[in-house]
Amino acid sequence: MTYRLFIDSAKPQEWDLARARGWLHGVTTNPLIIQRAGLRVELATARDLVEAAKERALAEIQLQVTGHGAEEMLASGRALRALWGHVTVKVPATAAGFAAATQLIRDGAHVTITACYSAQQTMLAAAIGARYVAPYYARMLDAGLDADERLDAMQRIAGQQQNLSVLVASIRSVDQLETLARRGFDTFTLSAPIAAAFGQTAESDAAAADFMKAAEDSLKS
Template identity: 40%
Template sequence: MASSPALPDFHLCLDSADLDALRTCLPHPLVHAVTTNPTLLRRAGLRQADVPRLVETLLGLRVRQVQVQVTHVQTEEMLREAEGLVALADPGRLVVKIPATREGLAAGAELARRGVPVTFTAVWEPEQALFAAMLGAAYAAPYLGRMQDAGLDGLARIAHMQAQLTGSAAPTRLLVASLRSRQACLDVIALGARAITIPPALFAELVDHEPTRAAERVFLADAQDDPAR
């Protein structure tokens, strides 16, 4: 008997801490995770003390994972903070985000060794993505829009990173962030990236297409005109 084809191995995440905006998208089976960071918390009017309730609420909206970033810069302090974050959810459901600094790489390596999923964030250079794979991270997160703002060829850099990860056969995914348009999402997907995180407003652009809605309206109208009804 022929085996069933594998489903696409892709993670679509929402990048926000604004519960009102997130609830316009959730719950939905397309969404794998919600990614947050201190800047997103501040924009949503939240403090670090609000993180436990935020995580609880998001898991209640049936996302598979929530990503929360540490707020310390020394390795041991990152590890202590990460222990508290991981305790907020069942194993594997809280992903610890750590900037890909020298100290952060050391902390992330120890967490990965313990079986804690880690995202190395603020990844700008190809070697940082390689190091993330070497250290067993679940994700490495480059910022496409910010690279382009800095005058860099962000797509070329991300293509380089993705080629490295593909060649290494590591399970580490590029989680491309700072995506500001539907076309940017399609561009990084075409490069082979296995995860993206987008603002909630972009979710509608990816899943709500007017030609499809128009066809649906025609089908419904024709169904109403069916003399057998």
């Protein structure tokens, strides 16, 4: 199994930590993430993020459409797709979103159906040829839904397709990430704090410090 790991961030300096550790496949964003980064949700911002992704030779950057209806979302998605061949267009799992996503895929765009909460939405994503479905794991838990059962159902449906992956979002701890990975999920997007903690343990840091102390002490004798 090969893991495909993204960082959920609109701050290139946060991308660099994950890149330096060697695991970063790409970046995911949405209007909330962009706003929280102190940026405007507009095409110029998307263009700047794409340029940063190009400079870092990222495999993929996911940018989300805006708009109140299918036509506005479609126009937004086409503008985002035109920025770079490695852009994946994120579209919300709403009626208008599926209508826009269908046409974007017909145009040749790679599409993520985001804010996916059910198996039936995964079926629709598969039917139209989406690349990813992105369920919000922790938000499902917060809503009192059986998040594990729902994600498992999504995974079973996606596993029957050739090109559809479940991109698990809204991970709140490394423990959640580990648990889902043990259950067979292999595609995740991590917030900057989870990305910073990923792969790190106090025990490993302590062992490394002991090794270095032994090396330094050996030079004193």
